[in-house]
Amino acid sequence: MTVNCLRLNMEVGKFTWEKSRGSDAWVREKLDHGFASISWWSKFPFYNLRVLHTSVSDHEPLLLNFYKVxxxxxxxxxxxxxxxxxxxxxxxxxxxxxxxxxxxxxxxxxxxxxxxxxxxxxxxxxxxxxxxxxxxxxxxxxxxxxxx
Incomplete structure (x- = not known):
C-alpha cells in the first residue's frame, strides 16, 4: 500500500546536521525533514516546522508548532x-x-x-x-x- 506524503516546509533553519564546527572541514547538511500524509495535512494545515539549536549533539531537533485558528x-x-x-x-x-x-x-x-x-x-x-x-x-x- 502506497501512502501519499507531503514534505512539510521548514520555516526556520536550513541545516539539521553539522560536523567539525569551527574548523576548515566544517560541513552542514539538511538531513532531517518533516513529512505528513495528505489526510494529516488536511486536518492540520496551519503549522510551523523549525530547526532548534543544541550544543550537545551534531543533529538539530525539529519543532512542529500548530497555529490556533x-x-x-x-x-x-x-x-x-x-x-x-x-x-x-x-x-x-x-x-x-x-x-x-x-x-x-x-x-x-x-x-x-x-x-x-x-x-x-x-x-x-x-x-x-x-x-x-x-x-x-x-x-x-x-x-x-x-x-x-
Whole structure:
C-alpha cells in the first residue's frame, strides 16, 4: 500500500546536521525533514516546522508548532464591495497586510486577509453611514431655503 506524503516546509533553519564546527572541514547538511500524509495535512494545515539549536549533539531537533485558528461563533456572510477599490487606502492596506504575514500556508494568509478586509469594510461602512447621516442633515437644513 502506497501512502501519499507531503514534505512539510521548514520555516526556520536550513541545516539539521553539522560536523567539525569551527574548523576548515566544517560541513552542514539538511538531513532531517518533516513529512505528513495528505489526510494529516488536511486536518492540520496551519503549522510551523523549525530547526532548534543544541550544543550537545551534531543533529538539530525539529519543532512542529500548530497555529490556533480562531473561529467566531457569530456567523456572518462576508461580501466584498467593489466600491472599496475606489478608496485610496484600501489596496495599499491589503497589500501591506498580505506582505506582513509569514509565508506559511496560503489558506492561513487568505483567512487572515479576509478577516482584515471584513474589519476594514465594517469601519468603512460605519464612516459611510455617518457621512450619509451628516449629508442628510445638511439637506434638511437647506431644503426650505429660498435664496439662489
Amino acid at each position: 480562531e473561529t467566531s461563533k457569530k456567523s456572518f456572510r462576508f461580501r466584498f464591495e467593489n466600491v472599496w477599490l475606489r478608496e485610496p487606502t484600501f489596496v495599499n492596506e491589503v497589500k501591506e497586510m498580505w506582505a506582513a504575514l509569514p509565508n506559511i500556508h496560503l489558506l492561513f494568509k487568505l483567512l487572515e486577509v479576509s478577516s482584515f478586509i471584513a474589519r476594514w469594510g465594517r469601519t468603512f461602512f460605519h464612516k459611510f453611514r455617518e457621512n450619509v447621516k451628516q449629508q442628510k442633515a445638511n439637506l434638511d437644513r437647506l431644503v426650505d431655503r429660498t435664496d439662489a
